[in-house]
Amino acid sequence: MTLLSQLRDAPARLRNSARQVPEHDIDESQVEVESTAHSAAGMTAVTVAMRRAIGQMGVRRTASSLLRLNQVDGFDCQGCAWPDPAPGHRHTAEFCENGAKAVAEEATQQLLDREFFATHSVADLSERTEFWLGKQGRIVEPMVLRPGASHYEPISWDDAFATMAGHLHRLESPDEAIFYTSGKTSNEAAFVYQLFVRAFGTNNLPDCSNMCHESSGAALNETIGIGKGSVSLEDIHQAKLIVVVGQNPGTNHPRMLSALEEAKSNGARIVAINPLKEAGLVRFKNPQHAKGLTVGTALADLHLPVRLNGDLALFQAIGALLVEWDAVDHDFLAEFTTGFSDYAQHVAELDWSKVEASTGLTREQVTEAARMFAESPATVTCWAMGITQHHNAVATIKEIVNVALLRGDIGKPGAGLCPVRGHSNVQGDRTMGIWERVPEHFLDALRDEFGFEPPREHGYDTVGAITALRDGKARVFMGMGGNFVGAAPDTAATEAAMRNAALTVHVSTKLNRSHVVHGGEALILPVLGRSEKDRTGGRVQRVTVEDSMSAVHASQGPLEPASEHLRSEVDIVCSLALATLGAASPVPWATLRDDYTEIRRRIARVVPGCASYDDKVDQPGGFVLPHPPRDNRVFETPSGRAVITSTPLEVLDVAKGRFLLQTMRSHDQFNTTIYGLDDRYRGVKGGRRVVFVNADDLRDLGFVDGDLVDLVSEWRDGVERVVRSFRVLPYDQPRGCVAAYYPEANALVPLDSTAEKSNQPVYKSIVVRLDRPPAQPGSAPGSPDQGPGSLRTDHPHHLS
């Protein structure tokens, strides 16, 4: 049965089994643990997707939204940034389980009205989990929290804009305002947003990219002259070797599994490099194919269970072997690169004991992987947060680039570098100028187009913004989507910084922690989601987005909006600009607001590669932005060549009794939006405050499955950051490594623990110890909102 017929037949069967929205916060005494013998996707995925969709949206909205999802004339999935197949090659149901969940979460019929805010004080809401907050429904009208008030109350749009303009005018400098962007914002909205911020006078445009692929951008810009990946979906299909490193596609980019499957049927081999044996890479059932429902495919031919942070050493060792075997593309090296002879010398002295200590792998395992590189005429290397969120992430990505350059794997079919982006339009937002360090030529083009002089000084990135708020250097915070407080590191420091602001504003679809940890005054501006019809200016508007492979296309929502009071992001930005900058502004804000085609005309003149933008996005499937290394093997670096770099090898040593902790996503969340409490592929049910530990480590520590521990992070500032009462789970991974979920563990990440050169928070190698919680007679352990009470497992088999 296809996913489509599932969709058509599902209503009758699933209507009654739809999941109820929980009324209370998480009761982690209900955590269940079961075997991880699950395949990714398959029937269960279809059923879960349909249940969630129908449960939240109802039958009619489910059909009219999901069948338009990722279609040429439909709307772009709000989930991840994975690209769509070419127009003629799309399935009728071109989405995955988590795409369906993303749509359902946005298009839910549950609404959050003024009575809700009258009933629940902010103090009450601040005791709730992200899960609870997100499940309360769509925000339907603008709300304000007046200075000193205990509850949010309704406010008109005009008054909301006037309030913001008042705060912005009272600042001593435009640099005291911070304008954050999450990665769902459309290109049109992103373009007018950065335009407003720069017309106002600052480059303070931090974004979620600062926490996501900033390290990739830094490394790729330096080495190949452009911060984006160099492959198309077709390259993945044609590759002969695909390396998936530091990424969990079965959960976070599920349609990637279909692409891997196609590659495999074309003869590709696949290597997974990951401390965990993630479902999908190990077993996969494609619900799009009838046979896939019964036959599981082992996608990965080789799995290297690398120790956390071991990838720099691993790729350097692979490079060393390729040089030793002379398995390098000499013509490519001579014509297009610099740095090879230094590199060859550097890796000739490779210290294998360091490689083994850092990777936790044997020389044989590393050699096997290197062999696969050497034998492959065309290799694609894909990576995500398991690579970018380390202190040495930029250097690690440069090692990945080195290996690609050695093999001539850039600018040839079936080969390339593939940083797999997170949010659906995070890459597009950057293209449109959401960047605190946007290049000068972009600012020049803005000046020429709009006739004002944009500020030139770099703005704050995410960590810089938190520091500025903490230190009183910034007073106003605006979030264009996202959940800054929930997503940022060092929860205590970030929350204190936020509370220091005079005004916090969030343009949001759903409630989250950032609304309840607020500045002196706070606004919530409810916004149309991508699944909804946008009739701004009295006409049906469409927007455009860019996927992870630089393909730009249009998106138009099919559903009636959750409320008549919702506005589009474009509308909100342009109206705010009118209220703040007034009619004297050289930018025609009302014109841009009322016809997005006008915005696209400006994009065409300002943004590189976007000439004739509006016409090109009209083509079915849109168009692909230029990428000089991919298109012509042109490298726009200072030397005009791709740069091979030599990095000294350091092992991240961890003191005895200490562990490296990674924070990761479950199968049932989108970043800080918690869809549900199950991590099906890892066998966890009903709770999130869990820590995955190697079974031998657990035994040595004297803990048993189900014990509660406090996680304590140790940092050079001497501050011990703690999260309490996490349930331990034995789990198959290298010794010394542990894992917990984001955002529950964010409190452990020190604010100044960031990656060199990219300043990206180190979310994936946090030094922690596991403490037995102090006995608290008479009281249940745990923090007030998420107290797990007496955690137990009803199914006490181990997870390995």
Ligand SMILES: Nc1nc2c(c(=O)[nH]1)N[C@H]1C(S)=C(S)[C@@H](COP(=O)(O)OP(=O)(O)OC[C@H]3O[C@@H](n4cnc5c(=O)[nH]c(N)nc54)[C@H](O)[C@@H]3O)O[C@H]1N2
């Ligand atoms: N359903 C769903 N989809 C999503 C998201 C979501 O939350 N839910 N988030 C979106 C966003 S914004 C992003 S950025 C992406 C994130 O996509 P991913 O990067 O896949 O997300 P994480 O859960 O952070 O997973 C990191 C993976 O890297 C591995 N890893 C951790 N540390 C290391 C290491 O040192 N070395 C190696 N080799 N592996 C390591 C982990 O075991 C895990 O498999 O997903 C996007 N898509």
Ligand SMILES: Nc1nc2c(c(=O)[nH]1)N[C@H]1C(S)=C(S)[C@@H](COP(=O)(O)OP(=O)(O)OC[C@H]3O[C@@H](n4cnc5c(=O)[nH]c(N)nc54)[C@H](O)[C@@H]3O)O[C@H]1N2
């Ligand atoms: N510990 C740890 N922390 C991490 C990470 C990690 O791996 N580990 N990953 C980091 C990464 S990769 C990222 S990208 C960041 C994510 O950080 P953010 O992008 O800031 O966080 P999200 O959870 O994606 O934001 C969710 C909120 O966005 C709003 N929203 C949803 N849809 C829309 C929309 O269409 N328009 C608008 N305006 N608002 C909308 C909703 O109100 C929702 O509550 O987190 C980072 N934080």
Ligand code: SF4
């Ligand atoms: S793979 Fe990503 S973009 Fe595609 S349907 Fe799934 S969540 Fe949406």
Ligand SMILES: [Mo]
């Ligand atoms: Mo991300």
